Amino acid sequence: MKQTTIFKRVEAIGIGLHKGEPIKLVLEPLDADMGIVFVRTDLGISFKAEPKNVINTQMATVVGNQNGFVSTIEHLLSAINAYGIDNVRILLDANEVPVMDGSAISFCMLLDEAGIRLLDAPKKVILVRKEVEVKQGDKFVKISPSNNPKFDYTINFTHPVIGKQRYVFEFSKSNFIKEIARARTFGFLKDLQKLQAQNLALGASLDNAVALDDTHILNPEGLRFENEFVRHKILDAIGDLSLMGAPLMGDYTAFAGSHELNHKLTLAILADAKNYEVATLSGELLKEYGKVFA
Structure with a gap:
Protein backbone atom coordinates (compact mmCIF):
# COMPACT_ATOMS: atom_id res chain seq x y z
CA MET A 1 0.00 0.00 0.00
CA LYS A 2 1.24 3.47 -0.92
CA GLN A 3 1.36 6.74 1.02
CA THR A 4 -1.26 9.31 0.11
CA THR A 5 -1.81 13.03 -0.17
CA GLU A 11 -10.11 25.88 0.69
CA ALA A 12 -12.87 26.89 3.08
CA ILE A 13 -13.72 29.77 5.39
CA GLY A 14 -15.19 29.33 8.85
CA ILE A 15 -15.43 31.00 12.24
CA GLY A 16 -12.78 30.50 14.89
CA LEU A 17 -14.20 29.07 18.11
CA HIS A 18 -12.20 31.31 20.43
CA LYS A 19 -11.74 34.56 18.51
CA GLY A 20 -15.07 34.47 16.72
CA GLU A 21 -13.51 35.80 13.50
CA PRO A 22 -13.51 34.37 9.95
CA ILE A 23 -10.51 32.11 9.21
CA LYS A 24 -9.33 30.90 5.82
CA LEU A 25 -8.32 27.24 5.71
CA VAL A 26 -6.42 25.83 2.71
CA LEU A 27 -5.32 22.23 2.19
CA GLU A 28 -2.54 21.50 -0.31
CA PRO A 29 -0.89 18.29 -1.56
CA LEU A 30 2.47 17.37 -0.05
CA ASP A 31 5.20 14.94 -1.08
CA ALA A 32 5.83 11.54 0.50
CA ASP A 33 7.36 11.36 3.99
CA MET A 34 6.53 15.03 4.68
CA GLY A 35 3.70 14.30 7.10
CA ILE A 36 1.11 16.87 8.18
CA VAL A 37 2.42 20.42 8.21
CA PHE A 38 0.66 23.51 9.55
CA VAL A 39 1.49 26.88 7.97
CA ARG A 40 0.55 30.22 9.52
CA THR A 41 0.33 32.33 6.36
CA ASP A 42 -0.13 35.50 8.42
CA LEU A 43 3.16 34.89 10.26
CA GLY A 44 5.18 33.08 7.60
CA ILE A 45 5.99 30.14 9.86
CA SER A 46 5.25 26.41 9.80
CA PHE A 47 5.47 23.41 12.11
CA LYS A 48 4.82 19.72 11.80
CA ALA A 49 1.95 17.94 13.52
CA GLU A 50 3.87 15.77 15.98
CA PRO A 51 3.93 15.27 19.77
CA LYS A 52 7.04 17.35 20.41
CA ASN A 53 5.30 20.39 18.91
CA VAL A 54 2.25 20.19 21.20
CA ILE A 55 2.41 23.22 23.49
CA ASN A 56 -1.01 23.23 25.14
CA THR A 57 -3.86 20.77 25.79
CA GLN A 58 -6.04 22.72 28.21
CA MET A 59 -8.99 23.67 26.00
CA ALA A 60 -7.94 21.92 22.79
CA THR A 61 -4.84 20.43 21.23
CA VAL A 62 -2.40 23.19 20.24
CA VAL A 63 0.80 22.87 18.20
CA GLY A 64 3.40 25.56 17.68
CA ASN A 65 6.57 27.16 18.98
CA GLN A 66 7.77 30.45 20.42
CA ALA A 79 -10.83 13.52 9.47
CA ILE A 85 -4.02 10.77 4.35
CA ASP A 86 -0.33 10.68 5.22
CA ASN A 87 0.91 13.99 3.81
CA VAL A 88 -0.87 17.34 3.59
CA ARG A 89 -0.09 21.02 4.06
CA ILE A 90 -2.62 22.98 6.15
CA LEU A 91 -2.53 26.76 5.64
CA LEU A 92 -4.28 29.13 8.04
CA ASP A 93 -4.38 32.92 8.35
CA ALA A 94 -5.09 32.83 12.10
CA ASN A 95 -4.13 30.91 15.24
CA GLU A 96 -6.89 28.29 15.16
CA VAL A 97 -8.60 25.89 12.78
CA PRO A 98 -12.15 27.06 12.04
CA VAL A 99 -14.69 25.19 14.16
CA MET A 100 -17.21 24.73 11.30
CA ASP A 101 -20.25 22.94 12.83
CA GLY A 102 -18.28 21.59 15.81
CA SER A 103 -17.78 18.16 14.27
CA ALA A 104 -15.51 16.71 11.57
CA ILE A 105 -18.10 16.29 8.81
CA LEU A 110 -13.54 19.15 2.05
CA LEU A 111 -11.37 16.03 1.73
CA ASP A 112 -13.95 14.46 -0.60
CA GLU A 113 -13.66 17.55 -2.77
CA ALA A 114 -9.86 17.40 -2.68
CA GLY A 115 -9.65 13.72 -3.60
CA ILE A 116 -6.83 11.35 -2.67
CA ARG A 117 -3.66 10.76 -4.68
CA LEU A 118 -1.26 7.85 -4.26
CA LEU A 119 2.43 8.66 -3.86
CA ASP A 120 5.41 6.58 -4.91
CA ALA A 121 6.41 5.56 -1.39
CA PRO A 122 5.25 2.71 0.89
CA LYS A 123 2.67 3.51 3.56
CA LYS A 124 3.95 3.33 7.13
CA VAL A 125 2.01 2.34 10.22
CA ILE A 126 2.86 2.22 13.91
CA LEU A 127 2.30 -1.23 15.38
CA VAL A 128 1.63 -1.27 19.12
CA ARG A 129 3.82 -3.96 20.71
CA LYS A 130 3.14 -3.39 24.42
CA GLU A 131 0.25 -1.99 26.41
CA VAL A 132 0.87 1.60 27.47
CA GLU A 133 -1.39 3.39 29.95
CA VAL A 134 -1.52 6.90 31.37
CA LYS A 135 -3.57 7.62 34.51
CA GLN A 136 -4.76 10.71 36.32
CA GLY A 137 -6.75 9.77 39.42
CA ASP A 138 -9.55 7.49 38.20
CA LYS A 139 -9.16 8.78 34.63
CA PHE A 140 -7.05 6.86 32.15
CA VAL A 141 -6.20 6.31 28.49
CA LYS A 142 -4.32 3.31 27.16
CA ILE A 143 -3.25 1.62 23.96
CA SER A 144 -2.77 -2.11 23.52
CA PRO A 145 -1.72 -4.42 20.67
CA SER A 146 -4.47 -5.30 18.19
CA ASN A 147 -4.86 -6.25 14.54
CA ASN A 148 -8.36 -4.77 14.48
CA PRO A 149 -8.00 -1.22 15.87
CA LYS A 150 -10.88 -0.03 18.05
CA PHE A 151 -11.71 2.95 20.25
CA ASP A 152 -13.48 1.97 23.48
CA TYR A 153 -14.45 5.15 25.32
CA THR A 154 -16.44 5.74 28.51
CA ILE A 155 -17.50 9.09 29.94
CA ASN A 156 -19.33 9.79 33.18
CA PHE A 157 -20.89 13.22 33.74
CA THR A 158 -23.20 14.21 36.59
CA HIS A 159 -25.29 16.17 34.09
CA PRO A 160 -28.73 14.50 33.72
CA VAL A 161 -28.67 14.59 29.92
CA ILE A 162 -25.22 12.98 29.60
CA GLY A 163 -24.67 10.62 32.53
CA LYS A 164 -22.51 7.57 31.84
CA SER A 172 -12.14 2.56 9.41
CA LYS A 173 -12.87 5.42 7.05
CA SER A 174 -16.40 4.25 6.24
CA ASN A 175 -17.25 3.67 9.91
CA ALA A 183 -20.68 14.16 16.48
CA ARG A 184 -20.31 17.74 17.72
CA THR A 185 -18.26 19.25 20.47
CA PHE A 186 -20.26 20.18 23.57
CA GLY A 187 -20.06 22.63 26.41
CA PHE A 188 -21.89 23.99 29.42
CA LEU A 189 -23.46 27.43 29.57
CA LYS A 190 -21.88 28.20 32.95
CA ASP A 191 -18.41 27.48 31.55
CA LEU A 192 -19.05 29.50 28.38
CA GLN A 193 -19.81 32.62 30.39
CA LYS A 194 -16.51 32.28 32.26
CA LEU A 195 -14.55 31.71 29.05
CA GLN A 196 -16.09 34.67 27.26
CA ALA A 197 -15.20 36.87 30.23
CA GLN A 198 -11.57 35.91 29.38
CA ASN A 199 -12.11 36.71 25.66
CA LEU A 200 -12.25 33.00 24.82
CA ALA A 201 -14.99 30.98 23.07
CA LEU A 202 -16.20 34.20 21.43
CA GLY A 203 -17.25 32.22 18.35
CA ALA A 204 -19.18 29.55 20.24
CA SER A 205 -22.85 29.25 19.27
CA LEU A 206 -25.62 26.71 18.82
CA ASP A 207 -24.42 26.42 15.21
CA ASN A 208 -21.10 24.87 16.22
CA ALA A 209 -21.61 23.09 19.54
CA VAL A 210 -24.09 21.21 21.66
CA ALA A 211 -24.82 23.59 24.54
CA LEU A 212 -26.24 22.56 27.90
CA ASP A 213 -27.56 24.45 30.88
CA ASP A 214 -27.89 22.72 34.26
CA THR A 215 -30.64 20.36 33.10
CA HIS A 216 -31.28 20.57 29.35
CA ILE A 217 -29.80 20.73 25.85
CA LEU A 218 -30.26 24.22 24.45
CA ASN A 219 -30.03 23.31 20.74
CA PRO A 220 -33.58 23.29 19.32
CA GLU A 221 -32.75 20.42 16.93
CA GLY A 222 -31.50 18.21 19.76
CA LEU A 223 -28.79 15.59 19.32
CA ARG A 224 -27.53 13.90 16.17
CA PHE A 225 -26.94 10.66 18.09
CA GLU A 226 -28.37 9.56 21.42
CA ASN A 227 -24.77 9.22 22.66
CA GLU A 228 -23.28 12.10 20.66
CA PHE A 229 -21.17 13.18 23.63
CA VAL A 230 -19.03 10.04 23.88
CA ARG A 231 -18.82 9.76 20.09
CA HIS A 232 -17.31 13.24 19.98
CA LYS A 233 -14.72 12.21 22.57
CA ILE A 234 -13.69 9.41 20.20
CA LEU A 235 -13.48 11.96 17.38
CA ASP A 236 -11.11 14.04 19.50
CA ALA A 237 -8.98 11.02 20.42
CA ILE A 238 -8.58 9.99 16.77
CA GLY A 239 -7.31 13.48 16.00
CA ASP A 240 -4.98 13.62 18.99
CA LEU A 241 -3.40 10.23 18.22
CA SER A 242 -2.79 11.25 14.59
CA LEU A 243 0.08 13.36 15.94
CA MET A 244 2.07 10.11 16.16
CA GLY A 245 2.94 10.72 12.51
CA ALA A 246 1.53 7.48 11.09
CA PRO A 247 -1.64 5.44 11.65
CA LEU A 248 -1.54 3.83 15.10
CA MET A 249 -2.49 0.15 14.91
CA GLY A 250 -3.77 -0.72 18.37
CA HIS A 259 -6.51 16.09 25.22
CA GLU A 260 -3.90 16.22 27.99
CA LEU A 261 -4.03 12.47 28.64
CA ASN A 262 -4.01 11.70 24.91
CA HIS A 263 -0.89 13.80 24.49
CA LYS A 264 0.79 12.12 27.46
CA LEU A 265 -0.08 8.77 25.93
CA THR A 266 1.66 9.62 22.65
CA LEU A 267 4.76 10.71 24.60
CA ALA A 268 4.65 7.53 26.73
CA ILE A 269 4.45 5.33 23.63
CA LEU A 270 7.42 7.07 22.01
CA ALA A 271 9.45 7.04 25.24
CA ASP A 272 10.36 3.35 24.86
CA ALA A 273 11.18 1.73 21.51
CA LYS A 274 9.85 -1.58 22.88
CA ASN A 275 6.33 -0.12 22.92
CA TYR A 276 5.96 0.16 19.15
CA GLU A 277 7.34 -0.62 15.72
CA VAL A 278 7.19 1.54 12.59
CA ALA A 279 6.45 -0.85 9.75
CA THR A 280 5.71 -0.75 6.03
CA LEU A 281 2.15 -1.72 5.21
CA SER A 282 2.72 -4.58 2.79
CA GLY A 283 2.55 -8.37 2.61
CA GLU A 284 1.01 -9.98 5.68
CA LEU A 285 0.61 -6.63 7.44
CA LEU A 286 -1.47 -5.37 4.54
CA LYS A 287 -3.74 -8.41 4.87
CA GLU A 288 -4.15 -7.68 8.60
CA TYR A 289 -4.66 -3.94 8.51
CA GLY A 290 -5.66 -3.10 4.95
CA LYS A 291 -9.40 -3.02 5.77
CA VAL A 292 -8.77 -0.07 8.09
CA PHE A 293 -8.06 2.12 5.05
CA ALA A 294 -10.82 0.78 2.82
Whole structure:
Protein backbone atom coordinates (compact mmCIF):
# COMPACT_ATOMS: atom_id res chain seq x y z
CA MET A 1 0.00 0.00 0.00
CA LYS A 2 1.24 3.47 -0.92
CA GLN A 3 1.36 6.74 1.02
CA THR A 4 -1.26 9.31 0.11
CA THR A 5 -1.81 13.03 -0.17
CA ILE A 6 -4.76 15.02 -1.47
CA PHE A 7 -5.28 15.28 -5.22
CA LYS A 8 -5.84 19.04 -5.44
CA ARG A 9 -5.79 22.24 -3.42
CA VAL A 10 -9.04 23.08 -1.61
CA GLU A 11 -10.11 25.88 0.69
CA ALA A 12 -12.87 26.89 3.08
CA ILE A 13 -13.72 29.77 5.39
CA GLY A 14 -15.19 29.33 8.85
CA ILE A 15 -15.43 31.00 12.24
CA GLY A 16 -12.78 30.50 14.89
CA LEU A 17 -14.20 29.07 18.11
CA HIS A 18 -12.20 31.31 20.43
CA LYS A 19 -11.74 34.56 18.51
CA GLY A 20 -15.07 34.47 16.72
CA GLU A 21 -13.51 35.80 13.50
CA PRO A 22 -13.51 34.37 9.95
CA ILE A 23 -10.51 32.11 9.21
CA LYS A 24 -9.33 30.90 5.82
CA LEU A 25 -8.32 27.24 5.71
CA VAL A 26 -6.42 25.83 2.71
CA LEU A 27 -5.32 22.23 2.19
CA GLU A 28 -2.54 21.50 -0.31
CA PRO A 29 -0.89 18.29 -1.56
CA LEU A 30 2.47 17.37 -0.05
CA ASP A 31 5.20 14.94 -1.08
CA ALA A 32 5.83 11.54 0.50
CA ASP A 33 7.36 11.36 3.99
CA MET A 34 6.53 15.03 4.68
CA GLY A 35 3.70 14.30 7.10
CA ILE A 36 1.11 16.87 8.18
CA VAL A 37 2.42 20.42 8.21
CA PHE A 38 0.66 23.51 9.55
CA VAL A 39 1.49 26.88 7.97
CA ARG A 40 0.55 30.22 9.52
CA THR A 41 0.33 32.33 6.36
CA ASP A 42 -0.13 35.50 8.42
CA LEU A 43 3.16 34.89 10.26
CA GLY A 44 5.18 33.08 7.60
CA ILE A 45 5.99 30.14 9.86
CA SER A 46 5.25 26.41 9.80
CA PHE A 47 5.47 23.41 12.11
CA LYS A 48 4.82 19.72 11.80
CA ALA A 49 1.95 17.94 13.52
CA GLU A 50 3.87 15.77 15.98
CA PRO A 51 3.93 15.27 19.77
CA LYS A 52 7.04 17.35 20.41
CA ASN A 53 5.30 20.39 18.91
CA VAL A 54 2.25 20.19 21.20
CA ILE A 55 2.41 23.22 23.49
CA ASN A 56 -1.01 23.23 25.14
CA THR A 57 -3.86 20.77 25.79
CA GLN A 58 -6.04 22.72 28.21
CA MET A 59 -8.99 23.67 26.00
CA ALA A 60 -7.94 21.92 22.79
CA THR A 61 -4.84 20.43 21.23
CA VAL A 62 -2.40 23.19 20.24
CA VAL A 63 0.80 22.87 18.20
CA GLY A 64 3.40 25.56 17.68
CA ASN A 65 6.57 27.16 18.98
CA GLN A 66 7.77 30.45 20.42
CA ASN A 67 6.87 32.22 17.17
CA GLY A 68 3.25 31.15 16.83
CA PHE A 69 0.73 28.35 17.21
CA VAL A 70 -2.41 26.72 15.82
CA SER A 71 -5.21 25.69 18.18
CA THR A 72 -8.22 23.39 17.92
CA ILE A 73 -6.54 21.07 15.43
CA GLU A 74 -8.13 17.81 16.60
CA HIS A 75 -11.31 17.79 14.47
CA LEU A 76 -9.47 18.39 11.21
CA LEU A 77 -6.74 15.90 12.10
CA SER A 78 -9.40 13.35 12.99
CA ALA A 79 -10.83 13.52 9.47
CA ILE A 80 -7.36 13.44 7.88
CA ASN A 81 -6.48 10.39 9.99
CA ALA A 82 -9.73 8.59 9.16
CA TYR A 83 -9.23 9.23 5.44
CA GLY A 84 -5.79 7.65 5.63
CA ILE A 85 -4.02 10.77 4.35
CA ASP A 86 -0.33 10.68 5.22
CA ASN A 87 0.91 13.99 3.81
CA VAL A 88 -0.87 17.34 3.59
CA ARG A 89 -0.09 21.02 4.06
CA ILE A 90 -2.62 22.98 6.15
CA LEU A 91 -2.53 26.76 5.64
CA LEU A 92 -4.28 29.13 8.04
CA ASP A 93 -4.38 32.92 8.35
CA ALA A 94 -5.09 32.83 12.10
CA ASN A 95 -4.13 30.91 15.24
CA GLU A 96 -6.89 28.29 15.16
CA VAL A 97 -8.60 25.89 12.78
CA PRO A 98 -12.15 27.06 12.04
CA VAL A 99 -14.69 25.19 14.16
CA MET A 100 -17.21 24.73 11.30
CA ASP A 101 -20.25 22.94 12.83
CA GLY A 102 -18.28 21.59 15.81
CA SER A 103 -17.78 18.16 14.27
CA ALA A 104 -15.51 16.71 11.57
CA ILE A 105 -18.10 16.29 8.81
CA SER A 106 -17.25 19.60 7.08
CA PHE A 107 -13.62 18.51 6.89
CA CYS A 108 -14.70 15.14 5.45
CA MET A 109 -16.61 17.00 2.74
CA LEU A 110 -13.54 19.15 2.05
CA LEU A 111 -11.37 16.03 1.73
CA ASP A 112 -13.95 14.46 -0.60
CA GLU A 113 -13.66 17.55 -2.77
CA ALA A 114 -9.86 17.40 -2.68
CA GLY A 115 -9.65 13.72 -3.60
CA ILE A 116 -6.83 11.35 -2.67
CA ARG A 117 -3.66 10.76 -4.68
CA LEU A 118 -1.26 7.85 -4.26
CA LEU A 119 2.43 8.66 -3.86
CA ASP A 120 5.41 6.58 -4.91
CA ALA A 121 6.41 5.56 -1.39
CA PRO A 122 5.25 2.71 0.89
CA LYS A 123 2.67 3.51 3.56
CA LYS A 124 3.95 3.33 7.13
CA VAL A 125 2.01 2.34 10.22
CA ILE A 126 2.86 2.22 13.91
CA LEU A 127 2.30 -1.23 15.38
CA VAL A 128 1.63 -1.27 19.12
CA ARG A 129 3.82 -3.96 20.71
CA LYS A 130 3.14 -3.39 24.42
CA GLU A 131 0.25 -1.99 26.41
CA VAL A 132 0.87 1.60 27.47
CA GLU A 133 -1.39 3.39 29.95
CA VAL A 134 -1.52 6.90 31.37
CA LYS A 135 -3.57 7.62 34.51
CA GLN A 136 -4.76 10.71 36.32
CA GLY A 137 -6.75 9.77 39.42
CA ASP A 138 -9.55 7.49 38.20
CA LYS A 139 -9.16 8.78 34.63
CA PHE A 140 -7.05 6.86 32.15
CA VAL A 141 -6.20 6.31 28.49
CA LYS A 142 -4.32 3.31 27.16
CA ILE A 143 -3.25 1.62 23.96
CA SER A 144 -2.77 -2.11 23.52
CA PRO A 145 -1.72 -4.42 20.67
CA SER A 146 -4.47 -5.30 18.19
CA ASN A 147 -4.86 -6.25 14.54
CA ASN A 148 -8.36 -4.77 14.48
CA PRO A 149 -8.00 -1.22 15.87
CA LYS A 150 -10.88 -0.03 18.05
CA PHE A 151 -11.71 2.95 20.25
CA ASP A 152 -13.48 1.97 23.48
CA TYR A 153 -14.45 5.15 25.32
CA THR A 154 -16.44 5.74 28.51
CA ILE A 155 -17.50 9.09 29.94
CA ASN A 156 -19.33 9.79 33.18
CA PHE A 157 -20.89 13.22 33.74
CA THR A 158 -23.20 14.21 36.59
CA HIS A 159 -25.29 16.17 34.09
CA PRO A 160 -28.73 14.50 33.72
CA VAL A 161 -28.67 14.59 29.92
CA ILE A 162 -25.22 12.98 29.60
CA GLY A 163 -24.67 10.62 32.53
CA LYS A 164 -22.51 7.57 31.84
CA GLN A 165 -21.97 6.67 28.19
CA ARG A 166 -19.79 4.08 26.51
CA TYR A 167 -19.15 3.54 22.82
CA VAL A 168 -16.91 1.05 21.02
CA PHE A 169 -15.85 2.16 17.55
CA GLU A 170 -14.15 -0.13 15.05
CA PHE A 171 -11.77 2.12 13.18
CA SER A 172 -12.14 2.56 9.41
CA LYS A 173 -12.87 5.42 7.05
CA SER A 174 -16.40 4.25 6.24
CA ASN A 175 -17.25 3.67 9.91
CA PHE A 176 -15.84 7.09 10.81
CA ILE A 177 -18.11 8.83 8.33
CA LYS A 178 -21.18 6.91 9.51
CA GLU A 179 -20.59 6.80 13.27
CA ILE A 180 -18.20 9.55 14.40
CA ALA A 181 -17.71 12.44 11.96
CA ARG A 182 -21.04 14.19 12.68
CA ALA A 183 -20.68 14.16 16.48
CA ARG A 184 -20.31 17.74 17.72
CA THR A 185 -18.26 19.25 20.47
CA PHE A 186 -20.26 20.18 23.57
CA GLY A 187 -20.06 22.63 26.41
CA PHE A 188 -21.89 23.99 29.42
CA LEU A 189 -23.46 27.43 29.57
CA LYS A 190 -21.88 28.20 32.95
CA ASP A 191 -18.41 27.48 31.55
CA LEU A 192 -19.05 29.50 28.38
CA GLN A 193 -19.81 32.62 30.39
CA LYS A 194 -16.51 32.28 32.26
CA LEU A 195 -14.55 31.71 29.05
CA GLN A 196 -16.09 34.67 27.26
CA ALA A 197 -15.20 36.87 30.23
CA GLN A 198 -11.57 35.91 29.38
CA ASN A 199 -12.11 36.71 25.66
CA LEU A 200 -12.25 33.00 24.82
CA ALA A 201 -14.99 30.98 23.07
CA LEU A 202 -16.20 34.20 21.43
CA GLY A 203 -17.25 32.22 18.35
CA ALA A 204 -19.18 29.55 20.24
CA SER A 205 -22.85 29.25 19.27
CA LEU A 206 -25.62 26.71 18.82
CA ASP A 207 -24.42 26.42 15.21
CA ASN A 208 -21.10 24.87 16.22
CA ALA A 209 -21.61 23.09 19.54
CA VAL A 210 -24.09 21.21 21.66
CA ALA A 211 -24.82 23.59 24.54
CA LEU A 212 -26.24 22.56 27.90
CA ASP A 213 -27.56 24.45 30.88
CA ASP A 214 -27.89 22.72 34.26
CA THR A 215 -30.64 20.36 33.10
CA HIS A 216 -31.28 20.57 29.35
CA ILE A 217 -29.80 20.73 25.85
CA LEU A 218 -30.26 24.22 24.45
CA ASN A 219 -30.03 23.31 20.74
CA PRO A 220 -33.58 23.29 19.32
CA GLU A 221 -32.75 20.42 16.93
CA GLY A 222 -31.50 18.21 19.76
CA LEU A 223 -28.79 15.59 19.32
CA ARG A 224 -27.53 13.90 16.17
CA PHE A 225 -26.94 10.66 18.09
CA GLU A 226 -28.37 9.56 21.42
CA ASN A 227 -24.77 9.22 22.66
CA GLU A 228 -23.28 12.10 20.66
CA PHE A 229 -21.17 13.18 23.63
CA VAL A 230 -19.03 10.04 23.88
CA ARG A 231 -18.82 9.76 20.09
CA HIS A 232 -17.31 13.24 19.98
CA LYS A 233 -14.72 12.21 22.57
CA ILE A 234 -13.69 9.41 20.20
CA LEU A 235 -13.48 11.96 17.38
CA ASP A 236 -11.11 14.04 19.50
CA ALA A 237 -8.98 11.02 20.42
CA ILE A 238 -8.58 9.99 16.77
CA GLY A 239 -7.31 13.48 16.00
CA ASP A 240 -4.98 13.62 18.99
CA LEU A 241 -3.40 10.23 18.22
CA SER A 242 -2.79 11.25 14.59
CA LEU A 243 0.08 13.36 15.94
CA MET A 244 2.07 10.11 16.16
CA GLY A 245 2.94 10.72 12.51
CA ALA A 246 1.53 7.48 11.09
CA PRO A 247 -1.64 5.44 11.65
CA LEU A 248 -1.54 3.83 15.10
CA MET A 249 -2.49 0.15 14.91
CA GLY A 250 -3.77 -0.72 18.37
CA ASP A 251 -6.81 -0.69 20.62
CA TYR A 252 -7.42 2.60 22.43
CA THR A 253 -9.39 2.49 25.70
CA ALA A 254 -10.33 5.50 27.80
CA PHE A 255 -12.31 6.47 30.85
CA ALA A 256 -12.91 10.23 31.16
CA GLY A 257 -9.97 10.94 28.85
CA SER A 258 -8.81 14.35 27.68
CA HIS A 259 -6.51 16.09 25.22
CA GLU A 260 -3.90 16.22 27.99
CA LEU A 261 -4.03 12.47 28.64
CA ASN A 262 -4.01 11.70 24.91
CA HIS A 263 -0.89 13.80 24.49
CA LYS A 264 0.79 12.12 27.46
CA LEU A 265 -0.08 8.77 25.93
CA THR A 266 1.66 9.62 22.65
CA LEU A 267 4.76 10.71 24.60
CA ALA A 268 4.65 7.53 26.73
CA ILE A 269 4.45 5.33 23.63
CA LEU A 270 7.42 7.07 22.01
CA ALA A 271 9.45 7.04 25.24
CA ASP A 272 10.36 3.35 24.86
CA ALA A 273 11.18 1.73 21.51
CA LYS A 274 9.85 -1.58 22.88
CA ASN A 275 6.33 -0.12 22.92
CA TYR A 276 5.96 0.16 19.15
CA GLU A 277 7.34 -0.62 15.72
CA VAL A 278 7.19 1.54 12.59
CA ALA A 279 6.45 -0.85 9.75
CA THR A 280 5.71 -0.75 6.03
CA LEU A 281 2.15 -1.72 5.21
CA SER A 282 2.72 -4.58 2.79
CA GLY A 283 2.55 -8.37 2.61
CA GLU A 284 1.01 -9.98 5.68
CA LEU A 285 0.61 -6.63 7.44
CA LEU A 286 -1.47 -5.37 4.54
CA LYS A 287 -3.74 -8.41 4.87
CA GLU A 288 -4.15 -7.68 8.60
CA TYR A 289 -4.66 -3.94 8.51
CA GLY A 290 -5.66 -3.10 4.95
CA LYS A 291 -9.40 -3.02 5.77
CA VAL A 292 -8.77 -0.07 8.09
CA PHE A 293 -8.06 2.12 5.05
CA ALA A 294 -10.82 0.78 2.82
